[in-house]
Amino acid sequence: MAELFYDDDADLSIIAGKKVAVIGYGSQGHAHALNLRDSGVDVTVGLRAGSASRAKAEEQGLAVAEVADAVRAADVVVILAPDQVQRHLYADDIAPNLKEGATLVFGHGFNIRFGYITPAKNIDVVMVAPKGPGHLVRREYLDGRGVPVIVAVEQDASGSAWELALSYAKAIGGLRAAGIKTTFTEETETDLFGEQAVLCGGASQLVQYGFETLTEAGYQPEVAYFEVLHELKLIVDLMWEGGIAKQRWSVSDTAEYGDYVSGPRVITPDVKENMKAVLADIQNGAFAKRFIEDQDAGGTEFQELRAKGENHPIEATGRELRKLFAWTTRDGDNTADYTEG
Ligand code: NDP
Numbered sequence: 145m146a147e148l149f150y151d152d153d154a155d156l157s158i159i160a161g162k163k164v165a166v167i168g169y170g171s172q173g174h175a176h177a178l179n180l181r182d183s184g185v186d187v188t189v190g191l192r193a194g195s196a197s198r199a200k201a202e203e204q205g206l207a208v209a210e211v212a213d214a215v216r217a218a219d220v221v222v223i224l225a226p227d228q229v230q231r232h233l234y235a236d237d238i239a240p241n242l243k244e245g246a247t248l249v250f251g252h253g254f255n256i257r258f259g260y261i262t263p264a265k266n267i268d269v270v271m272v273a274p275k276g277p278g279h280l281v282r283r284e285y286l287d288g289r290g291v292p293v294i295v296a297v298e299q300d301a302s303g304s305a306w307e308l309a310l311s312y313a314k315a316i317g318g319l320r321a322a323g324i325k326t327t328f329t330e331e332t333e334t335d336l337f338g339e340q341a342v343l344c345g346g347a348s349q350l351v352q353y354g355f356e357t358l359t360e361a362g363y364q365p366e367v368a369y370f371e372v373l374h375e376l377k378l379i380v381d382l383m384w385e386g387g388i389a390k391q392r393w394s395v396s397d398t399a400e401y402g403d404y405v406s407g408p409r410v411i412t413p414d415v416k417e418n419m420k421a422v423l424a425d426i427q428n429g430a431f432a433k434r435f436i437e438d439q440d441a442g443g444t445e446f447q448e449l450r451a452k453g454e455n456h457p458i459e460a461t462g463r464e465l466r467k468l469f470a471w472t473t474r475d476g477d478n479t480a481d482y483t484e485g
Pocket residue numbers: 167168169170171172173191192194195196197198211223224225226227229233251252273274275276277278279483484485
């Protein structure tokens with residue numbers, strides 16, 4: 145059984161006694177910085193010169209400095225810039241300016257696990273990774289709740305890295321839900337697998353194939369959209385509340401029977417074999433290498449794939465349809481809040 149930690153297991157005064165620099169003010173960065181500040185922690189946001197994020201952080205009353213200056217002043221440096229820029233940022237602006245005895249905090253283990261960042265031996269390296277999008281991390285905190293966090297220690301030079309990591313997890317609200325102890329390796333490999341095989345890759349491809357199958361058979365795209373995309377949220381909400389069992393309990397007997405007989409026809413055992421191949425490429429570093437090499441060459445493959453996804457007919461159908469829903473904004477974007485890390 146995994147080891148779980150809650151608010152009572154952590155001492156907020158540890159992180160409240162430190163100067164914290166949060167590098168990056170995007171999805172995770174804004175949530176960590178604001179939650180820390182509201183928990184009484186001394187926070188500075190570190191951004192590059194001319195950063196588009198500066199105004200947003202200042203609007204919230206946060207102190208902002210350039211990365212190197214923020215790092216020089218900090219006891220704890222939280223790296224929340226995108227994974228693909230972290231190693232350049234670390235080499236150029238963080239490592240040369242890190243205080244003796246400082247702690248590095250990551251929100252995902254990618255750069256440590258795949259060796260893109262190798263911190264000096266005399267600093268503590270920990271991870272506090274919320275298992276949810278940044279905007280939810282902030283919203284839950286404001287509502288008095290929290291998003292569960294994964295906590296890990298990679299390097300413990302001080303002997304007190306774990307206590308600091310737990311204190312940090314409490315300050316961002318994560319221990320109101322739960323903290324789960326793990327390692328950088330386990331977090332990185334499972335996080336990449338989950339988003340690739342199931343949450344992002346698997347779900348997106350499943351929805352697109354479902355939409356294509358119905359529209360190619362002559363059904364109206366709007367009706368297909370409802371059946372294979374819109375209702376997915378309702379089903380996932382039930383799974384989230386009570387597992388797959390609750391979803392099956394709530395749907396009609398017709399739907400439940402169809403789930404049993406047709407699910408395994410669509411998602412055949414060779415899909416599991418494919419998942420194992422995806423996991424192998426994550427474990428052996430092939431995925432990380434492909435991603436970073438493409439990013440370093442300007443992200444050509446990434447941009448091509450993004451454009452291809454945006455041009456899928458389901459997107460145009462959805463944009464028009466969502467404008468007609470009572471609760472949405474005019475541009476057909478239900479909320480701008482959801483991104484999977
Ligand atoms: P974002 O893409 O939202 O980060 C954008 C921020 O990083 C902006 O403030 C941007 O500033 C800054 N930034 C970009 N490039 C640079 C640079 N070269 N130097 C300095 N700052 C830069 O990142 P996420 O929040 O998605 O991810 C951050 C970390 O959290 C990652 O390790 C990710 O894996 C992890 N994570 C993310 C989750 C999520 O919800 N998205 C969930 C769990 C973990 P500017 O305005 O200057 O561009």
